[in-house]
Amino acid sequence: MKLVVAIVQEKDSTKLQNQLNHQKIIATQLATKGGFLKAKNITYLIGIEDQRVKEVLDTIKEVCQARSQYVTPPINLVGSISDTSYPVEVQVGGATVMVLPMDNFYHF
Amino acid sequence: MKLVVAIVQEKDSTKLQNQLNHQKIIATQLATKGGFLKAKNITYLIGIEDQRVKEVLDTIKEVCQARSQYVTPPINLVGSISDTSYPVEVQVGGATVMVLPMDNFYHF
Amino acid sequence: MKLVVAIVQEKDSTKLQNQLNHQKIIATQLATKGGFLKAKNITYLIGIEDQRVKEVLDTIKEVCQARSQYVTPPINLVGSISDTSYPVEVQVGGATVMVLPMDNFYHF
Numbered sequence: 001m002k003l004v005v006a007i008v009q010e011k012d013s014t015k016l017q018n019q020l021n022h023q024k025i026i027a028t029q030l031a032t033k034g035g036f037l038k039a040k041n042i043t044y045l046i047g048i049e050d051q052r053v054k055e056v057l058d059t060i061k062e063v064c065q066a067r068s069q070y071v072t073p074p075i076n077l078v079g080s081i082s083d084t085s086y087p088v089e090v091q092v093g094g095a096t097v098m099v100l101p102m103d104n105f106y107h108f
Numbered sequence: 109m110k111l112v113v114a115i116v117q118e119k120d121s122t123k124l125q126n127q128l129n130h131q132k133i134i135a136t137q138l139a140t141k142g143g144f145l146k147a148k149n150i151t152y153l154i155g156i157e158d159q160r161v162k163e164v165l166d167t168i169k170e171v172c173q174a175r176s177q178y179v180t181p182p183i184n185l186v187g188s189i190s191d192t193s194y195p196v197e198v199q200v201g202g203a204t205v206m207v208l209p210m211d212n213f214y215h216f
Numbered sequence: 217m218k219l220v221v222a223i224v225q226e227k228d229s230t231k232l233q234n235q236l237n238h239q240k241i242i243a244t245q246l247a248t249k250g251g252f253l254k255a256k257n258i259t260y261l262i263g264i265e266d267q268r269v270k271e272v273l274d275t276i277k278e279v280c281q282a283r284s285q286y287v288t289p290p291i292n293l294v295g296s297i298s299d300t301s302y303p304v305e306v307q308v309g310g311a312t313v314m315v316l317p318m319d320n321f322y323h324f
């Protein structure tokens with residue numbers, strides 16, 4: 001067994017939880033802050049069999065990996081030269097994942 | 109030393125903390141959610157000497173282990189065929205416990 | 217890589233976070249309670265290269281270590297023999313730190 005500790009953006013958390021549920025992977029969530037992903041984020045604790053670690057990593061990467069997004073800012077209401085708002089590229093997502101060895105795992 | 113990570117039901121948490129205190133076992137609590145125990149739960153981080161791991165596991169098992177409970181639901185106030193409420197069996201408790209190796213432990 | 221889990225007093229947390237930022241050490245914070253430091257405390261999760269573990273430990277020790285502080289209690293308003301308040305020595309700070317081995321570390 002391994003313990004996968006994954007720190008992900010709050011906005012990716014619902015989708016990640018749904019995907020883990022779908023794969024019947026049990027994950028415990030902690031509200032955290034700071035770290036590589038500034039501000040509020042969610043840390044997942046996932047106890048998992050060795051042979052499923054890659055599956056967990058693939059899921060986290062697929063759902064959470066850093067990507068560009070085009071966002072159209074609201075039109076500047078206090079007046080600007082142009083009254084048109086252009087989409088800007090922003091980075092969203094990202095995950096920090098640590099895989100820890102485990103001596104034993106129990107369900108009581 | 110080992111790090112015992114124990115995820116238990118919120119309703120078993122006070123009793124577990126009291127029992128750990130009684131055994132002079134130091135535990136840090138995190139509010140968590142999801143996982144094997146759905147909804148809100150409490151995760152304990154317990155740094156403990158190798159020879160006391162069994163003692164910690166025994167305490168968690170004794171206090172938190174999944175068990176049946178008979179609960180009498182409130183009488184249906186909006187009207188039902190019978191006005192008697194029968195006890196129903198529900199599962200409560202349960203714990204997920206991970207024992208992790210530790211390289212070093214410090215008190216500053 | 218190692219995972220450093222550090223439980224520190226809430227009152228030392230801002231200074232510790234600032235110092236870790238200054239050293240470009242990424243740390244994730246969890247609000248926790250109980251443990252060696254009673255009441256509310258902050259647990260840091262720090263994934264760090266082996267050769268920087270000592271640096272992290274030194275920083276935690278320097279910022280958080282248990283120390284005496286002289287505090288002047290407010291003058292007893294309900295009446296006492298003396299109306300002068302003398303400084304009293306109190307213990308503040310302290311940290312519990314666990315260094316865990318890590319199999320793998322990823323940024324997605």
Ligand code: NI
Nearest residue numbers: 019022023024
């Ligand atoms: Ni599928």
Ligand code: NI
Nearest residue numbers: 127130131132
């Ligand atoms: Ni006893």
Ligand code: NI
Nearest residue numbers: 235238239240
């Ligand atoms: Ni410096």
